[in-house]
Amino acid sequence: MKLGSTEDILFQELKGRESQRRRSRDFVLGLGKTLAVLEARENQGMFEIETRGLVKRFGTRVVLDGIDLHVDQGETLAILGPSGSGKSTLLRCLNALTPFDAGRVRVGEIVLGAGKVPRDLAIQVRRQLGMVFQDFALFPHLRAVDNVALGPRLVLGLTHAQARERALQLLSRVGLAHRADAFPSQLSGGEKQRVAIARALAMEPKGLLCDEITSALDPELKWEVLEVLADLKREGLTLIVVTHEVGFARRVADRVCILTEGRILEHGPPAEVLEHPKTLRVQQFLARVLS
Amino acid sequence: MHPGEDGVSSERAYFRHRLGLAALLVFAWTGSMFGQGEEVPTPGSAQPLPPLRWGADAEGGAPYIFNDPQRPDELLGFEVEIVQALERELGRRIVHKQYDFKKLIEGLERGDIDFAMNGLEITSDRQKRVRFSRPYYVFKLQLVVREGEGEIGSLGACVKRRARVGTLENTAASRLLERLGLPTYLYDSQVTPFEDLAVNRLDAVLLDVPIVLYHTRDKPGLKLVEPLVSGRGYYAIAFRKEDEELARQFDAALERLLLSGELRRIYEKWGLWNVSQEELYPPNQFGLELSAAPSQPQELRGWSFASYFPLLARAAWVTVELTVLSMAVAVLVGLVVAVCRLYAPYPVQLLALAYVEFFRGVPVLLLLYFLYFGLPAIGQVVQWEVPLRWSPFVTAVIGLGLNYAAYEAEIYRAAIMAIPRHQWEAAASLGLTPTQTFRYVILPQAVRIILPPSTTDFVALFKDTSLAGTITVVELSKQYQILSTSGADYRALVEIGVVTALLYLLMAVPLGYISRRLEECWHGGQLGEGRH
Numbered sequence: 001m002k003l004g005s006t007e008d009i010l011f012q013e014l015k016g017r018e019s020q021r022r023r024s025r026d027f028v029l030g031l032g033k034t035l036a037v038l039e040a041r042e043n044q045g046m047f048e049i050e051t052r053g054l055v056k057r058f059g060t061r062v063v064l065d066g067i068d069l070h071v072d073q074g075e076t077l078a079i080l081g082p083s084g085s086g087k088s089t090l091l092r093c094l095n096a097l098t099p100f101d102a103g104r105v106r107v108g109e110i111v112l113g114a115g116k117v118p119r120d121l122a123i124q125v126r127r128q129l130g131m132v133f134q135d136f137a138l139f140p141h142l143r144a145v146d147n148v149a150l151g152p153r154l155v156l157g158l159t160h161a162q163a164r165e166r167a168l169q170l171l172s173r174v175g176l177a178h179r180a181d182a183f184p185s186q187l188s189g190g191e192k193q194r195v196a197i198a199r200a201l202a203m204e205p206k207g208l209l210c211d212e213i214t215s216a217l218d219p220e221l222k223w224e225v226l227e228v229l230a231d232l233k234r235e236g237l238t239l240i241v242v243t244h245e246v247g248f249a250r251r252v253a254d255r256v257c258i259l260t261e262g263r264i265l266e267h268g269p270p271a272e273v274l275e276h277p278k279t280l281r282v283q284q285f286l287a288r289v290l291s
Numbered sequence: 292m293h294p295g296e297d298g299v300s301s302e303r304a305y306f307r308h309r310l311g312l313a314a315l316l317v318f319a320w321t322g323s324m325f326g327q328g329e330e331v332p333t334p335g336s337a338q339p340l341p342p343l344r345w346g347a348d349a350e351g352g353a354p355y356i357f358n359d360p361q362r363p364d365e366l367l368g369f370e371v372e373i374v375q376a377l378e379r380e381l382g383r384r385i386v387h388k389q390y391d392f393k394k395l396i397e398g399l400e401r402g403d404i405d406f407a408m409n410g411l412e413i414t415s416d417r418q419k420r421v422r423f424s425r426p427y428y429v430f431k432l433q434l435v436v437r438e439g440e441g442e443i444g445s446l447g448a449c450v451k452r453r454a455r456v457g458t459l460e461n462t463a464a465s466r467l468l469e470r471l472g473l474p475t476y477l478y479d480s481q482v483t484p485f486e487d488l489a490v491n492r493l494d495a496v497l498l499d500v501p502i503v504l505y506h507t508r509d510k511p512g513l514k515l516v517e518p519l520v521s522g523r524g525y526y527a528i529a530f531r532k533e534d535e536e537l538a539r540q541f542d543a544a545l546e547r548l549l550l551s552g553e554l555r556r557i558y559e560k561w562g563l564w565n566v567s568q569e570e571l572y573p574p575n576q577f578g579l580e581l582s583a584a585p586s587q588p589q590e591l592r593g594w595s596f597a598s599y600f601p602l603l604a605r606a607a608w609v610t611v612e613l614t615v616l617s618m619a620v621a622v623l624v625g626l627v628v629a630v631c632r633l634y635a636p637y638p639v640q641l642l643a644l645a646y647v648e649f650f651r652g653v654p655v656l657l658l659l660y661f662l663y664f665g666l667p668a669i670g671q672v673v674q675w676e677v678p679l680r681w682s683p684f685v686t687a688v689i690g691l692g693l694n695y696a697a698y699e700a701e702i703y704r705a706a707i708m709a710i711p712r713h714q715w716e717a718a719a720s721l722g723l724t725p726t727q728t729f730r731y732v733i734l735p736q737a738v739r740i741i742l743p744p745s746t747t748d749f750v751a752l753f754k755d756t757s758l759a760g761t762i763t764v765v766e767l768s769k770q771y772q773i774l775s776t777s778g779a780d781y782r783a784l785v786e787i788g789v790v791t792a793l794l795y796l797l798m799a800v801p802l803g804y805i806s807r808r809l810e811e812c813w814h815g816g817q818l819g820e821g822r823h
């Protein structure tokens with residue numbers, strides 16, 4: 001991509017700032033609009049997710065107030081926080097479901113700026129970052145296997161047979177091979193969520209965003225979903241998990257961050273943040289969640 | 292005499308008896324000077340007789356009876372003038388009562404009117420039901436074609452070339468055409484056949500001379516075929532059979548008008564006089580010659596189930612075709628309008644909204660009239676070469692389709708909006724484009740919501756296809772109407788009506804059943820709990 005002079009300067013500046021914090025890498029940043037495609041010259045193949053100064057407002061209410069995050073490839077980040085703290089919005093900004101007002105988001109080699117995201121760029125981001133929702137959001141008119149096969153068929157251009165084969169593989173990976181022909185209404189909550197995970201994995205994403213995926217489940221069904229997540233981590237998938245399961249966060253997450261009122265109050269290894277919170281807010285929050 | 296006749300007249304006698312009018316009959320039979328006063332409420336009183344009620348259809352009724360275009364509350368027409376002359380001759384007031392031409396005989400039998408005079412020709416089946424006066428006009432049939440038409444010079448040529456011939460329903464001309472087996476286009480109004488001939492929807496029009504003479508006066512593009520169709524018929528006034536005395540008075544009055552030259556003066560004024568009318572003068576006895584308008588193919592068929600059922604079944608099939616094709620138009624247009632309402636740029640959204648409001652607010656009947664009669668007229672004015680002269684069937688499909696598309700669009704819009712937003716997001720998070728999402732995720736779910744209200748619309752449309760009858764499509768209701776005004780008695784009317792209703796039900800009920808089965812199937816599979 002050819003760069004204009006102003007862009008060049010900004011590019012250099014950005015590059016300088018980046019290299020202070022991170023190993024150097026190159027961005028290509030499209031100004032004015034949000035589009036920017038980045039070509040990594042070093043560390044090719046490394047998949048990282050990053051936000052800088054991310055601000056999101058709904059009307060006058062500031063939901064995200066300057067979020068700086070960084071997730072390395074293969075890392076699992078757990079985001080905790082009281083409801084309404086902006087956790088879900090943060091995830092939705094990462095895969096361009098929600099446009100944001102300031103700052104930027106980088107997913108692998110793709111950089112998103114403030115404002116409306118062009119459709120093809122959004123689709124590129126979403127192919128790298130799968131997403132699983134609290135209420136499953138399965139397609140009720142399709143059988144489990146077709147829920148999983150739809151994306152590969154339409155987006156990746158697989159044939160019907162190929163897509164089905166991949167879907168069956170993924171269903172057996174989440175332990176649901178025997179439920180392939182069931183409709184969502186015939187599945188239990190835990191089964192539904194595992195199908196939803198398989199559906200996201202079918203697009204072969206590099207990372208997975210999980211938005212309170214166990215909140216709608218009965219306690220005895222949660223473990224089957226969380227087990228799947230732990231497996232995915234072992235297989236090297238980058239995970240960003242918004243959750244209320246402190247136990248899961250402690251056991252599986254590499255890092256934990258606590259989000260309150262649109263800001264990151266604390267973040268670090270789970271042992272540090274969850275066992276020895278520094279701020280009173282976080283201490284109160286954890287006490288409430290754990291009780 | 293067919294079997295229904297006795298039953299009907301005895302029923303009628305019973306009815307009259309119940310009204311306490313039997314005494315009046317006696318009164319009439321005593322030969323009183325005012326013997327025609329069978330509707331007088333207080334027998335034996337000497338007060339002046341109430342005016343006689345004259346049933347005639349002034350709607351598109353020129354030159355017989357029609358509203359003066361300058362002063363719409365005044366009636367014009369040669370029959371109006373004859374009635375005025377009769378009024379003077381009889382010394383009794385006559386008031387006009389607007390009555391549908393096709394229902395005149397029924398109106399007479401019901402007692403809504405005292406006599407019917409509206410270019411009613413004497414036919415043998417009508418004679419079974421009413422008492423006709425002496426004829427007051429001898430009519431012939433005239434074939435009309437477009438100027439420059441070289442091929443069709445006679446009825447014979449029409450038959451040979453399978454020409455499209457238009458005429459009025461239930462007339463001598465329509466029966467003649469039916470007997471000849473020509474593809475006939477039946478109209479309600481006297482004006483529209485000539486309009487359709489002018490715009491090439493018809494190849495010829497066959498109608499009574501007075502109608503033709505009047506309606507072709509200002510139409511330069513049309514040509515009267517010489518000579519007149521051979522054979523003739525008679526216009527006469529119809530009375531209830533039991534009003535013999537009144538009928539006799541009219542006969543005498545008509546004869547006086549003939550002899551005084553008053554009738555001829557009226558006909559000459561309207562340009563209707565010709566030598567055929569000499570036949571009217573006494574002492575002619577008027578045998579029912581009517582070679583041009585032979586009486587009653589229906590009667591020959593005897594109104595048996597086997598005679599009318601094939602007609603109804605064929606018309607039912609037309610109804611099915613109309614419904615299915617109109618619904619196809621409605622679904623396609625409706626979907627496009629719904630999508631425009633939801634996702635198009637703002638100006639297009641407004642257009643879609645305007646479409647919905649317009650077609651939902653305009654009566655289908657009006658829309659059909661506009662498409663059928665209005666568009667060709669506009670096409671003529673703007674000299675547009677695009678063919679706006681659709682056939683009646685195509686016009687009906689387009690009109691009904693566009694109308695129902697407005698209803699469908701609103702159903703679809705509501706259904707699409709009812710799909711949770713998360714479905715869009717889930718599809719988007721997989722990388723589906725909005726179009727793919729709509730096609731593969733939203734629409735299949737919306738269809739399940741759409742189905743029940745759409746089925747209701749489908750059945751409603753099914754019944755609304757009867758409106759196509761107004762633009763000459765012979766569908767089930769129209770066929771019933773034609774049969775019911777072709778001289779059937781009440782018993783046949785009821786029987787045919789029941790059969791028609793059964794045909795409608797036979798088609799509508801399975802529709803509902805199929806729709807319910809589909810719903811159950813989908814619900815059982817996907818939205819119900821735990822069924823396998």
